[in-house]
Amino acid sequence: MRASDSGSTDSGSGGTRRRSERTRGAILTAARIRFAADGYERATIRAIARDADIDPSMVMRYYGNKEGLFAAAVSIDLKMPDVAALPRDEVGRALVAHFLGTWEENEVLTALLRVGVTNPAGAERMQEIFRNQLIPVAHAVCPDPEQAPARAALGAAQLLGLALTRYVLRFPPAVALSREEIAAWLAPTLQRYLTAPSP
Amino acid sequence: MRASDSGSTDSGSGGTRRRSERTRGAILTAARIRFAADGYERATIRAIARDADIDPSMVMRYYGNKEGLFAAAVSIDLKMPDVAALPRDEVGRALVAHFLGTWEENEVLTALLRVGVTNPAGAERMQEIFRNQLIPVAHAVCPDPEQAPARAALGAAQLLGLALTRYVLRFPPAVALSREEIAAWLAPTLQRYLTAPSP
DNA sequence: GTTGTAGGCCAACAAGTGTTGACTCCCTTG
DNA sequence: CAAGGGAGTCAACACTTGTTGGCCTACAAC
Numbered sequence: 001m002r003a004s005d006s007g008s009t010d011s012g013s014g015g016t017r018r019r020s021e022r023t024r025g026a027i028l029t030a031a032r033i034r035f036a037a038d039g040y041e042r043a044t045i046r047a048i049a050r051d052a053d054i055d056p057s058m059v060m061r062y063y064g065n066k067e068g069l070f071a072a073a074v075s076i077d078l079k080m081p082d083v084a085a086l087p088r089d090e091v092g093r094a095l096v097a098h099f100l101g102t103w104e105e106n107e108v109l110t111a112l113l114r115v116g117v118t119n120p121a122g123a124e125r126m127q128e129i130f131r132n133q134l135i136p137v138a139h140a141v142c143p144d145p146e147q148a149p150a151r152a153a154l155g156a157a158q159l160l161g162l163a164l165t166r167y168v169l170r171f172p173p174a175v176a177l178s179r180e181e182i183a184a185w186l187a188p189t190l191q192r193y194l195t196a197p198s199p
Numbered sequence: 200m201r202a203s204d205s206g207s208t209d210s211g212s213g214g215t216r217r218r219s220e221r222t223r224g225a226i227l228t229a230a231r232i233r234f235a236a237d238g239y240e241r242a243t244i245r246a247i248a249r250d251a252d253i254d255p256s257m258v259m260r261y262y263g264n265k266e267g268l269f270a271a272a273v274s275i276d277l278k279m280p281d282v283a284a285l286p287r288d289e290v291g292r293a294l295v296a297h298f299l300g301t302w303e304e305n306e307v308l309t310a311l312l313r314v315g316v317t318n319p320a321g322a323e324r325m326q327e328i329f330r331n332q333l334i335p336v337a338h339a340v341c342p343d344p345e346q347a348p349a350r351a352a353l354g355a356a357q358l359l360g361l362a363l364t365r366y367v368l369r370f371p372p373a374v375a376l377s378r379e380e381i382a383a384w385l386a387p388t389l390q391r392y393l394t395a396p397s398p
Numbered sequence: 399g400t401t402g403t404a405g406g407c408c409a410a411c412a413a414g415t416g417t418t419g420a421c422t423c424c425c426t427t428g
Numbered sequence: 429c430a431a432g433g434g435a436g437t438c439a440a441c442a443c444t445t446g447t448t449g450g451c452c453t454a455c456a457a458c
Contacts, residue, residue, distance in 0.1 A: 039316065056446085118238035161356040172348070185353055243414080254438080405452105406454105410447105
């Protein structure tokens with residue numbers, strides 16, 4: 001897969017600097033895969049380095065320590081859609097579809113979930129994302145702004161629970177459901193949590 | 200807390216055997232607490248032994264190895280209520296209430312969730328529980344028996360997601376919700392997943 | 399061509415892990 | 429009382445982990 005191979009006919013300025021950035025990237029992608037597959041503790045620096053075809057000490061050189069590597073590997077922007085611009089009754093469906101698409105194309109989310117469950121720093125990171133990226137969405141569609149955090153939490157519980165059973169624990173029936181079926185079932189739930197009057 | 204203290208005036212047969220069973224129990228409770236708090240990898244046998252006030256080697260003597268200890272520590276019976284005997288439209292509320300009560304009084308569930316996310320054996324254990332204890336509930340109330348597994352998975356996703364955000368990741372709004380509020384929000388969701396016609 | 403500098407690798411360290419075997423102590427049984 | 433066996437302790441093992449410092453190599457500037 002190595003594009004622009006070792007021929008290194010690349011332009012004059014910065015032949016080595018180029019290479020360093022390529023290995024930094026290799027480390028990050030390897031780290032994301034390992035964190036997603038194994039969680040924080042079992043994703044060893046040695047294994048990540050092996051995947052990236054470099055020496056373990058390079059990880060330390062570039063990212064200081066394991067926590068630094070994790071922090072660099074799992075920064076994520078959920079790119080939440082602008083729900084205020086949607087018809088009010090399509091918010092639930094749009095969010096579920098966006099969530100499924102993002103999760104399946106981006107292993108960082110699985111990594112974050114796996115790490116957040118066992119590592120305090122990971123949990124904090126998830127709280128940040130919830131606070132900065134999810135609550136604002138609720139704020140945009142909730143009838144009562146004061147209820148936005150609670151309603152966002154309910155929606156997050158439903159979506160993260162689905163990710164948990166489908167992508168992490170892999171309950172067979174949860175894996176077998178198609179994305180369309182999931183959207184059909186979950187959309188009304190999200191819609192209600194975010195826009196319906198309090199029960 | 201040690202009932203019938205070291206006076207050992209207990210009846211003749213089996214003074215030592217009694218003590219052994221007491222330490223077995225101490226190991227199990229310490230293990231449950233540690234697994235719940237730290238997950239599988241970070242819950243070290245040494246820490247568990249320290250909590251139980253015994254030597255690490257005793258853990259090996261009684262449970263063989265760490266996996267054996269885990270298997271012994273997290274066997275659980277959810278004691279699911281007999282939903283067939285309930286009015287059909289109260290199933291959702293009953294399940295949510297039962298779930299919240301069970302989770303808050305039993306740290307084993309948090310342990311299982313934490314371990315299941317990073318450890319294959321833990322995930323398998325959760326799949327077992329889902330298959331043997333949750334699917335039957337869905338079978339008892341689903342209109343179409345063939346859909347029971349999928350509907351059970353949807354319900355499990357919602358409930359586990361709530362446990363995840365409230366008891367493990369501790370999103371502040373999820374922690375702040377009262378059990379009554381949670382029941383009011385989630386009961387209709389469970390009700391729909393289990394009993395409503397397919398969307 | 400010489401030199402400085404950054405990229406990269408090797409070997410090693412200290413700490414902590416699960417696990418094992420030999421040892422002591424005490425209670426129960428004859 | 430003597431003997432047996434199980435409960436419990438101690439010290440050590442082999443191994444893996446994150447992390448460090450010294451060394452080599454190749455490119456860029458002078």
